[in-house]
Amino acid sequence: MRVKICGITKPEQAAAITAKGANTLGFICVESSPRYVTPHQLGAIIEQLPPQVDKIGVFVNAATTEITTLVAQTGLTGVQLHGEESPDFCLQLKEALPDIELIKALRVKSAEFLEEATPYFSSVNTLLLDAYHPQLFGGTGTTLDWESLALFSPPIPWLLAGGLKPDNLIYALSQLSPQGIDLSSGVERAPGDKDLDKVSQLFQQLQIWKANQP
Numbered sequence: 001m002r003v004k005i006c007g008i009t010k011p012e013q014a015a016a017i018t019a020k021g022a023n024t025l026g027f028i029c030v031e032s033s034p035r036y037v038t039p040h041q042l043g044a045i046i047e048q049l050p051p052q053v054d055k056i057g058v059f060v061n062a063a064t065t066e067i068t069t070l071v072a073q074t075g076l077t078g079v080q081l082h083g084e085e086s087p088d089f090c091l092q093l094k095e096a097l098p099d100i101e102l103i104k105a106l107r108v109k110s111a112e113f114l115e116e117a118t119p120y121f122s123s124v125n126t127l128l129l130d131a132y133h134p135q136l137f138g139g140t141g142t143t144l145d146w147e148s149l150a151l152f153s154p155p156i157p158w159l160l161a162g163g164l165k166p167d168n169l170i171y172a173l174s175q176l177s178p179q180g181i182d183l184s185s186g187v188e189r190a191p192g193d194k195d196l197d198k199v200s201q202l203f204q205q206l207q208i209w210k211a212n213q214p
């Protein structure tokens, strides 16, 4: 199971969360977010992380040059597009960054909305389903209607996000079969300040879930 902890802002928390078992960390490259990290902060966090950890920069409707410049400066291994980026934009970015994982986040209003996922199957590596919020792009703590998404089974890997926390994780995974999970506010004390006890609880819950798999 891929476990992505998103909205990391502190080097020591990045290291501790990795040591607890997270294989993917997300960094918010959106200035309006309370979890924003500057390019300088991002580079400093990434340089002390082990190579096997995926380092994903999260962008909202950013220009290609902004993304490619930050990738080159910092050592990001992946880019998550969390705004209204079109399939064509994703394809062009994929061509510009062929060795970088491209994740398209879809903010799901209803199960019907998932039809919008189809054009992205051939233009990104991974999908991420997040909850829709009218004012905020992400990190909202809002959950998806998991039951209505039970049939979601795209031909590329996908991550479940949106309001996951240690005490709802097992139920969410009983309804859906993503290749990975993504958490932010559910393992935080305050935006950008992760709660390491909650991260530990998350991995305990994952152990329980794994032990009960056929």
Ligand SMILES: O=C(O)c1ccccc1NCC(=O)[C@H](O)[C@H](O)COP(=O)(O)O
Residues within 6 Å of the ligand: 006, 007, 026, 028, 030, 033, 034, 035, 058, 059, 060, 082, 130, 137, 138, 139, 140, 141, 142, 161, 162, 163, 164, 182, 183, 184, 185, 186
């Ligand atoms: O977290 C933010 O502040 C953020 C701002 C702008 C775009 C995306 C953002 N977060 C993206 C993520 O991948 C979060 O992990 C995802 O929305 C889930 O958040 P949560 O519901 O708090 O677990």
